[in-house]
Amino acid sequence: MKILILSTPVGALSSGIGGGVELTIYNLIQEMQLRHHQVTVVAPKGSKFANANIIEIDGNVHIPAQTQTRNTPITMPENSVLGNMWEYARQVQSDYDVLVNFAFDWLPFYLTPFFQTSIAHFISMGSLSDSLDQIMAETALQYPDNFAVYTQAQADTFPFPEVCQCLSSGIDLSLYKFQPSAEKKLAWLGRIAPEKALEDAVKASDITQIPLLIFGKIQDEDYWQNIVQEYPNAPITYKGFLSTTDLQQELGNCSALLMTPRWIEAFGNVAIEALACGVPVISYARGGPAEIVTDGKTGFLVTPDSIDELVTAIARIPQIERTICRQIAEQEYSLQVWGDRFEAWLKSLIVNS
Numbered sequence: 307m308k309i310l311i312l313s314t315p316v317g318a319l320s321s322g323i324g325g326g327v328e329l330t331i332y333n334l335i336q337e338m339q340l341r342h343h344q345v346t347v348v349a350p351k352g353s354k355f356a357n358a359n360i361i362e363i364d365g366n367v368h369i370p371a372q373t374q375t376r377n378t379p380i381t382m383p384e385n386s387v388l389g390n391m392w393e394y395a396r397q398v399q400s401d402y403d404v405l406v407n408f409a410f411d412w413l414p415f416y417l418t419p420f421f422q423t424s425i426a427h428f429i430s431m432g433s434l435s436d437s438l439d440q441i442m443a444e445t446a447l448q449y450p451d452n453f454a455v456y457t458q459a460q461a462d463t464f465p466f467p468e469v470c471q472c473l474s475s476g477i478d479l480s481l482y483k484f485q486p487s488a489e490k491k492l493a494w495l496g497r498i499a500p501e502k503a504l505e506d507a508v509k510a511s512d513i514t515q516i517p518l519l520i521f522g523k524i525q526d527e528d529y530w531q532n533i534v535q536e537y538p539n540a541p542i543t544y545k546g547f548l549s550t551t552d553l554q555q556e557l558g559n560c561s562a563l564l565m566t567p568r569w570i571e572a573f574g575n576v577a578i579e580a581l582a583c584g585v586p587v588i589s590y591a592r593g594g595p596a597e598i599v600t601d602g603k604t605g606f607l608v609t610p611d612s613i614d615e616l617v618t619a620i621a622r623i624p625q626i627e628r629t630i631c632r633q634i635a636e637q638e639y640s641l642q643v644w645g646d647r648f649e650a651w652l653k654s655l656i657v658n659s
């Protein structure tokens with residue numbers, strides 16, 4: 307297949323602003339190239355990925371949808387990078403068998419009927435706005451095979467769950483080394499922004515006085531500063547936005563990963579990264595992580611927003627077998643298994659002209 311991937315307009319690939327969708331796009335490129343498909347990526351200027359064919363597009367990035375309210379009108383910045391990306395796609399579409407959209411934005415959905423080449427829409431978050439839900443639902447009505455998500459929990463947040471293909475996610479397990487034992491440290495991993503509720507993990511660290519290592523891009527500086535000021539005695543260390551190689555080394559040395567999503571996390575790639583290192587996951591029973599973690603086996607699922615239950619679960623970490631965590635990652639979340647599902651979906655959309 308000749309595949310054209312259109313990235314998120316919120317930031318350049320490898321900036322970390324795109325969060326989990328950056329990892330998904332990177333993995334898709336690797337997996338499809340392994341399968342001898344031709345892959346080209348259209349992304350904002352400054353995007354860079356190892357061994358990927360990236361077409362960099364100029365223009366202004368979009369406001370992250372999760373910072374808006376449900377009825378915020380759709381905005382198109384002047385010289386929108388998204389508009390420019392899709393103008394490029396319009397011009398070259400006949401060179402490709404399928405286009406894959408990763409933008410969580412109004413335009414690509416609206417454009418679907420105007421394109422001759424099939425557009426596969428991969429939705430990377432749960433429902434965030436009424437106007438986006440509406441344009442997606444209208445498009446899904448006409449193109450019911452063209453919508454895929456990570457999890458059923460994510461699909462259920464939209465008015466069209468019945469047409470969503472749940473592809474789950476996967477990671478390159480060869481990049482993650484299993485560590486059979488760990489120090490008495492906790493980890494938190496992800497974009498540092500309100501919807502991820504880092505403050506809950508910091509509070510749990512403050513209560514237990516167990517060191518908490520924090521990894522990820524600081525997307526909201528004020529939010530981060532408020533947490534630091536509110537919990538001066540919490541034993542937290544900000545480790546930065548590390549490469550996978552460095553991240554997995556540090557993460558694997560932790561006794562558990564804390565996941566505290568305030569929103570319906572579409573998947574939670576960080577959960578399978580932890581499991582791949584043998585690290586149990588303690589998460590709010592909400593969204594994607596609730597479908598990834600098996601309570602009592604690969605970690606613990608606690609009542610959403612209950613810090614007391616986080617603390618109780620932290621005391622139970624020794625009950626989890628770290629080898630089981632790695633085994634589950636290998637059985638359920640390898641790139642091969644995920645790549646097969648994604649490839650089958652794309653193939654199903656190619657209209658042999």
Ligand code: HBI
Nearest residue numbers: 314324325327370371409410430
């Ligand atoms: N916001 N407007 C907009 N468009 C996106 O593609 C987008 C976003 N916010 C976050 C985001 N993508 C990714 O970080 C998540 O899909 C993972």
